[in-house]
Amino acid sequence: MTLTLTGHVTLxxxxxxxxxxxxxxHAASGHVYVAHTANDAVDVFDREKYLFSIPNLTGVAGALVSDDAQLIFSSNRGENTVGIFAPGLDxxxxxxxxxxxxxxxxxxxGRKLLLAANVGDPAIARSYTLTMVDVGARAVRSSIEVPGRTRWTVFDPDVEVFYVNISEPAVIVVVDARKPTEIAHMxxxxxxxPHGLDLDLASGRLFCACDAGVLVTLDAASCKVLSERxxxxxxxxIFFNRARQHLYVAVGDPGVIDVFDTRSMTSLGRIETEKGAHTLALPPSGDHLYAFxxxxxxxxxxxxxxxTP
Known part of the structure; x- marks a missing residue:
């Protein structure tokens, strides 16, 4: 078995x-921060129990932890803001x-630069954008128009670029952190x-899970397609487990986690979760995985x- 169920935490x-x-x-505490969209809150828990919630984050859609900065970021889709706060209670x-x-x-x-990928509204012209936030100043640095609805995004600290999935047209937008005012290329x-996105820094591969029911692996440097599964x-x-060299893909319908060996990009099977379970969390250690x-x-x-496959 690639994943062994060890317990549940009630939220x-x-x-x-x-x-x-x-x-x-959050690596130092082991606390998990999850966007609880139904409650306009970020719930916080550990491997044993629910701890507390951070309220008043309307329509919260995402939580991101920076262990380097000791900061948590939230994307608050219902109020068109990002939240910035420290780990811990209240x-x-x-x-x-x-x-x-x-x-x-x-x-x-390194640049204290947060990218917020905005889903936009088809009724609002030119609303598909990326907002670049200067976290030190707590202010917007720039806005970049993109060709369609955004999905997930990752940062590559080695090449110093952001990658952002765009639903339609099916592309990954690349923004150079050294010039965060425009698209570098696509x-x-x-x-x-294109929906879920993660990156293998060691090999320079992008893993892109697409609504068409296909996992696409690309070489980030050459833009070549390496595999489709x-x-x-x-x-x-999706999350790439660097320690195990496995990739986990959450599929809400029927409610499973697809698991791949990233050395060969072969399927290692799937683990049943619950219908509608479309999101995951993976600690830096890679020794356990959370499904919501x-x-x-x-x-x-x-x-x-x-x-071994």
């Missing part, structure tokens, strides 16, 4: 529509107004609906295992 019941969205883990949250419906987040600690993706359905969040179960408002905890 607050949903107060409104929706469930959970993007999550991240933090003071600074909000910065960004573009229309922010979702994906990525951070360049990488074509040969499947509809079928998924169990329409994916959302919206129907039962719980986090499932899995031990990650070494497996």
């Amino acid at each position: 607050p019941e949903h107060r409104g529509k929706g469930g959970f969205d993007h999550a991240a883990i 933090p003071a949250v600074t909000k910065v107004a960004v573009g229309v419906r922010p979702n994906g987040l990525a951070y360049d600690h 990488i074509a993706v040969p499947a509809a609906g 079928p998924l169990s359905g329409t994916p959302d969040v 179960l919206p129907r039962t408002h719980r986090a499932a905890i899995y031990q990650t295992n070494e497996v």
